[in-house]
Structure formats: C-alpha cells, structure tokens
Amino acid sequence: MGLLLCFLGALSFGLLGTALKAAERRNANASGLVVASYGWPALVMFVRTALLKSGGHVPGRVFLIAVIFGTCAAVASWAFQVSIRIGKVTVGWLMMNLSAGVPVVVSIWMYHEQLTPLKVSAFVLAIVSVFFLFWGQLAEKRGLGDSSAKGS
C-alpha cells in the first residue's frame, strides 16, 4: 500500500508538470497561472490556520522567512512556466528537481551536516548533467540558427 502511494505521488507530480505544459500550449499567461496556483492553496491554508485553537499567531522571524522562501518558490514557478515556452518541459522539470541539491549544500555549510560519498556523487552527476543540458540547448539553438540561415 505504501509503495503504491509512492507511485501515485510520482504520477501526481508528473501530471502536475505536464498540466503546466498543457496550460502553456493553451496560451495561459505565466504570471496569471502562478497567481492562480498559489491562490488556491493560500486559501486552503488560511482556512486551516483560522481553525487552529492558537488563532494562528505567527512569530516575526517565521513570518519573515515565510515571505522570503514563498517569494523564492513563486519566482521559480514563474521561471519554469516561462522556460517551457522556449525550452523543453522535461529539462525544466528536471532542473526544478535538481535544485534540491542547493539546500543540501546550504545545510552542509549552515548545519555542518556530513558530506557523504553518496552526496558527493550526486553533486558531481548534477553538475555534469547541467553542463550537458546547457550544451544541448546551445547545440539546438545553433542548429536552428544554421537551418534558418540556410533557408534565407
């Protein structure tokens, strides 16, 4: 049952990526889509917070980091939505997931977490992967440039 839920989670997140691409194909405005996709969960979370016995008091430092990291998330969502208009959804989605390496680096620096061989391998592979993805995009751009130059 637990494993089945893992696969359902994978399917749900995968369909999220493809739904965003489908929205782009229907000419959805990137900013509007981010606003709508943040508006619904904000409403749900607001109702959930209002039901708390504590009344949902937010300490100042919690409020501050919520605004900072919420802004980071929205900027990333907007950048992803704009990127799939000019690039591939698979590459954009992969980059969204590769970004999980950034907080791991910050945790190692901030909380002195251990740098295991597994983490080192993941970082090396991620860096090589980003290099290949950038190379692929550059090659594609040049290819398009060549073909349009030949056509003109």
Next chain:
Amino acid sequence: MWFLLMLVILLTNGMSAFGLKMIAGWALPETVKYPYLTVWYAGGLACIGMPMLMKGLKLGKTEILWGAIAGALSIGGQMAMAVALGSGVPGHVVFPIAIGGSIFVVALVGRLVFRERMNLPTALGVALGFVAVILLGVS
C-alpha cells in the same frame, strides 16, 4: 534568456522548502507550519500578483482552471507522499520513487504528447540528472 531562467530555477526552487527546515530547528509548536504555509503561499502570490496588478493584467478562465488543476495535483502528490511516509515506508524509498517517477512521467508525456525531441547532449543530461536526483533523494 533560457540559461538565465534555468539558473533562477536552480537557485530559487531549491531554497523554497528550506524554511521548513529552519523552523524545525527553532523548536516551535507543530501547528506553526499552517500559518507559515499561509504566509508562504500569500508571499509568493503577492510577489507575482503585484506586478500583474500594476500592469493591469487580469486572470482569465484558462489561468484559473489550470491553476486549480495544478494546485490539486500538487496537494495530491504531497498527500500521497505524506501518507506513504506515515505508513512506514522510509524516506529514502519514498523520495526517489516520487521525484524520479515524476521526471519519468514528464519525459514520457513530453515525448509522446508534446512531441519534444532531444539531441544527444540533452538526452545525456536528462539521464545523468535523473540519477543525480535519485541519489539526492536516497542521501
């Protein structure tokens, strides 16, 4: 432009979930995550919504509908992962399957439905990135 967008995604998306880790280190009540997430979503909404308002852009039916679908799928994925973790499946199994699987689904639909073709460096980059994401999930 594309390269800049990829760098922005890499730096901002990864850090977006870091706040929950910081809060966990402050030993605050468990329920603080709800107001935290309310402000988190509202902050993100304001950051993109304010410039939209100033430009006079309005939300259309397409954005509202697809935004709701995206929100529902996101919550569905989070809930499936949370229940899987709650039922005793270890995190080093849940995260690689959920994240790696989602990349596989996007790549498959991208190829079959959206007809996206990849050149050799891009295909190699996706394959290596797929392994890197799984290793990050396991670690």
